[in-house]
Amino acid sequence: MRFKLFNKQTAATADEQKEATAQKETTTAKTERVFNITSAGRPVLKGFYVSEKASLLSEFNQYVFKVFDWATKNEIKKQVEKMFNVKVDCVKIINLPGKRRDTGKHPGFKSGFKKAVVVLEGGYAIEQAKA
Numbered sequence: 001m002r003f004k005l006f007n008k009q010t011a012a013t014a015d016e017q018k019e020a021t022a023q024k025e026t027t028t029a030k031t032e033r034v035f036n037i038t039s040a041g042r043p044v045l046k047g048f049y050v051s052e053k054a055s056l057l058s059e060f061n062q063y064v065f066k067v068f069d070w071a072t073k074n075e076i077k078k079q080v081e082k083m084f085n086v087k088v089d090c091v092k093i094i095n096l097p098g099k100r101r102d103t104g105k106h107p108g109f110k111s112g113f114k115k116a117v118v119v120l121e122g123g124y125a126i127e128q129a130k131a
Contacts, residue, residue, distance in 0.1 A: 044071045044079040048129055049115050061120045063129050067093075069114050076116050086124040092117040 046066040048054075054064040067076055073091040081088055098112035120126070 042070065043068055044075050045083070057117065058129055061122070061125065063118050063120070063126050065116050065118060067114050067116045071114065071116070073116075076118065080118050084126050084128070086126060087121040089119045089121045092119070 044067055046068065049064040049066045051064070057064060063080075065076070065080070073093060076091050076093075077088045080086065093114065093116050095114050096112050099110045101108050101110045
């Protein structure tokens with residue numbers, strides 16, 4: 001039977017490593033929270049909605065986002081203006097229903113979601129959506 005000797009130096013470095021990782025997690029959580037939380041204290045945007053139609057709309061200064069079900073037009077407008085430093089002209093919301101998906105002989109359902117089409121004022125663009 002083998003025994004591992006306790007070394008104070010390795011224990012101290014392990015504790016320091018734990019503290020460093022905890023500190024990194026809190027700093028990343030804080031930066032994410034700045035972008036994903038509104039004044040009401042809840043997230044609004046999930047991310048860009050990528051499709052062929054969404055890429056065609058970007059030519060007309062319109063961008064499509066997946067949003068949470070409780071998001072309102074006003075919250076979406078404020079969040080996009082804050083995140084991307086642009087001026088939003090209007091926001092259009094579409095609620096997509098869930099659909100039935102069969103895997104073999106077992107029926108299942110794909111959950112529905114909410115998406116928002118954000119129309120920007122002239123002269124503004126979101127570069128992250130074009131990448």
